[in-house]
Structures are given as C-alpha cells and as structure tokens.
Amino acid sequence: MIAEFPPFEQTVEWFNGDAYVQARKGRTNGNEYLGMVVDSGVAPISKRSADMPAYVVFVCREIVDQGELNTYWQRVNETLVGHNARVLMDRGRFLILEGQGPVQGVTAYEFPTKDAARNWHDSVAYRELRQHRKKAAKYLVVLTEGGVPPVEQRMPQTRVAGLAAPR
Numbered sequence: 001m002i003a004e005f006p007p008f009e010q011t012v013e014w015f016n017g018d019a020y021v022q023a024r025k026g027r028t029n030g031n032e033y034l035g036m037v038v039d040s041g042v043a044p045i046s047k048r049s050a051d052m053p054a055y056v057v058f059v060c061r062e063i064v065d066q067g068e069l070n071t072y073w074q075r076v077n078e079t080l081v082g083h084n085a086r087v088l089m090d091r092g093r094f095l096i097l098e099g100q101g102p103v104q105g106v107t108a109y110e111f112p113t114k115d116a117a118r119n120w121h122d123s124v125a126y127r128e129l130r131q132h133r134k135k136a137a138k139y140l141v142v143l144t145e146g147g148v149p150p151v152e153q154r155m156p157q158t159r160v161a162g163l164a165a166p167r
Contacts, residue, residue, distance in 0.1 A: 053146040054114040055088070056121065060104040061138045068136035075129050083120040086110045104137070110146075117143050 063069055077087065091105035111117035120126055121143070133139060 054117040058107040059140040065136045072132040079126040
C-alpha cells in the first residue's frame with residue numbers, strides 16, 4: 001500500500017503512536033510485511049482522475065556495481081518521456097518501520113493505468129536501460145494498481161479456490 005501522509009517526521013510519530021501500534025498487533029498471521037516511510041520530496045497529490053492509477057515501485061536491496069547503477073540513474077527518467085508518468089519518490093530519505101532489510105533506496109512512479117505502466121516497463125528504451133540496473137543491483141520491482149478494494153477483494157492471489165475470504 002502507498003499512502004500519502006504529512007511530513008516525514010509527523011508520519012514517523014503517527015506510525016509509533018498508540019493507535020497504529022495497536023492496529024499492527026492484529027497482524028500476527030505469520031505474514032512478513034516490509035513497512036517503510038519514504039520522504040518523497042514531491043508535492044501532495046490533490047486530485048485523482050476517474051481512471052485507476054498504477055504504480056511501479058522499486059526497492060533497491062543491494063548495490064553490486066555503483067558505476068552501472070549510476071548509468072541507469074542518469075538515464076532512467078528519459079525513458080519515462082511520452083508515458084505520462086510521474087515520479088512520486090526517488091531514493092529519498094526512508095526509515096524501515098517493519099520487516100527485514102536490507103533496503104538501499106526506494107523509487108515509485110505513478111502511471112495513469114496499469115497498461116500504461118506495462119507499456120513503459122516493456123518499452124524498448126527501458127528494456128535496454130534496465131540491463132544496467134540488473135547488473136548493478138538487486139531490486140524488488142512491483143507493479144500495483146491504485147485504489148482501495150473492499151476487504152474481500154484484497155490479495156486475490158493468496159486465496160484458495162472455493163474458500164471464502166476471511167472476515
């Protein structure tokens with residue numbers, strides 16, 4: 001989940017506050033979550049279009065070749081031209097609040113739709129450039145749709161056919 005919050009320090013205070021600490025206690029189902037606060041350095045999102053936005057989130061886990069990574073970083077935003085993407089955060093300050101690291105950095109792009117995000121990721125320009133990233137570092141890259149589905153529709157890939165959603 002990606003959510004916008006007030007400034008970085010206030011968000012850390014919220015995360016460590018009594019209400020959210022109590023809410024997290026109910027998540028003892030054996031699933032490991034990686035929760036992070038990331039200082040995006042961008043203006044807040046004020047309005048959403050009627051279309052469902054999608055996000056591509058990059059979590060850098062380990063850097064193995066800084067030179068290759070610098071090449072990737074210098075050119076990656078050029079690949080976004082024409083894809084109607086917006087950089088939400090790009091390797092700013094972050095704090096791991098839950099789960100296991102290592103995490104070296106986080107980047108998130110917003111696209112108008114899931115198809116637009118896939119078109120960028122599968123584009124010739126990005127396919128050629130991402131080879132530098134793959135040589136340079138170990139990343140977790142996730143494409144996710146925006147919005148908040150009803151509880152019974154969340155994480156459908158984890159549901160066993162024929163079983164009802166937990167209540």
